[in-house]
Amino acid sequence: MKRPKPRLKKRLKQRPKRRRLRAKRQTIVMRVDVLTLFPRMFESPLGHSILKRAQDVGLVQIALADIRDFAADSYRKVDDKPYGGGPGMVMMPGPVFDCFEHVQKLSPEKGRVILLTPQGQRFDQKKALALSKEKRLILITGKYEGFDERIRIGLDAEQISIGDYVLNGGELAAMVIIDAVVRLLPGALGDEDSTKDDSFSEGLLEYPQYTRPEIFRDMKVPDILLSGDHAKIAEWRCQQALERTKKWRPDLLGDNKKE
Numbered sequence: 001m002k003r004p005k006p007r008l009k010k011r012l013k014q015r016p017k018r019r020r021l022r023a024k025r026q027t028i029v030m031r032v033d034v035l036t037l038f039p040r041m042f043e044s045p046l047g048h049s050i051l052k053r054a055q056d057v058g059l060v061q062i063a064l065a066d067i068r069d070f071a072a073d074s075y076r077k078v079d080d081k082p083y084g085g086g087p088g089m090v091m092m093p094g095p096v097f098d099c100f101e102h103v104q105k106l107s108p109e110k111g112r113v114i115l116l117t118p119q120g121q122r123f124d125q126k127k128a129l130a131l132s133k134e135k136r137l138i139l140i141t142g143k144y145e146g147f148d149e150r151i152r153i154g155l156d157a158e159q160i161s162i163g164d165y166v167l168n169g170g171e172l173a174a175m176v177i178i179d180a181v182v183r184l185l186p187g188a189l190g191d192e193d194s195t196k197d198d199s200f201s202e203g204l205l206e207y208p209q210y211t212r213p214e215i216f217r218d219m220k221v222p223d224i225l226l227s228g229d230h231a232k233i234a235e236w237r238c239q240q241a242l243e244r245t246k247k248w249r250p251d252l253l254g255d256n257k258k259e
C-alpha cells in the first residue's frame, strides 16, 4: 500500500535547508558607482550568484553610469586623437568629468575614486580587503589607450590595475574588483567563516580540499581528513598550505627566484 504523503508543513520541515540562498535583508554596507562606456557588459556578472544576492538583500548597491550620456555633441563623442600624434584614441576629459559630477551627487558619501588602468597599482587580496572597508567606491573605466591625464589629476583618482597585461578596457577589471570586494562584505557569503581560509588571506595558498566520494577513480581522500582529529587536521592543512605555496608561488613567501 502506498504511504500517504506527509502534510505540506512536515514535508517542508524535512527538506534540507538551503542556507546559502536564504535572503535576509541587510542594511546597505557599500555603494559602488561605475562610470563606463559599456554598462551592459556588467549585466551578467552582476546578475548572478553572490553579486546578485548581495544586491538583492541590499548589502551593496551597484549603480552604472554611461559616460556617453554626458558627451557634448549629438554623435556622443567621448574620445579623440592624442595630441602629439600616435595610435589610438584617448578618453576626453569633458564627458568623464560631467558624468563623475553627476554620479557623485547621487549619494552624500564622497567615495574613494578609482581609475582602472594598466598603469595602476596591482590589485591583490590586501587591496580588496582595504576597499571592502569603504562606504562608497567610484570606479572609472575607459579605453585601454588611456585617459586624458587631466582626468586623473582633476578627479584626484587612485589608479588600479588587475595585472601586468593589457585589456581592451577597464570594464572586466572593474568587475574583478567588485567581485573580490563584495564577497568580503560581512554577510555576503552567508557563512561568515568562508573567506578566512581563502588563498592569499593569510599570505598563503589554500590547503587542498576534498568532498565525497571517499575514493574516486582510485584516488583516496587523505586519511587524516577522515580521522575526526580536528587539531591534527588543522596542523596538516597549515603544513599543506605552506608546501603548496613554496612549490607553486614562492614569490608569496618573499622568494622571487621562481617568479
Ligand code: 6GU
Pocket (backbone or CB within 6 Å): 115, 116, 117, 118, 143, 144, 160, 161, 162, 163, 164, 165, 166, 167, 168, 169, 170, 173, 174
Ligand atoms: Cl584596470 N585596464 C586595462 N585596460 N587593462 C588592464 C587593467 C586595467 N588591468 C590589467 N590590465
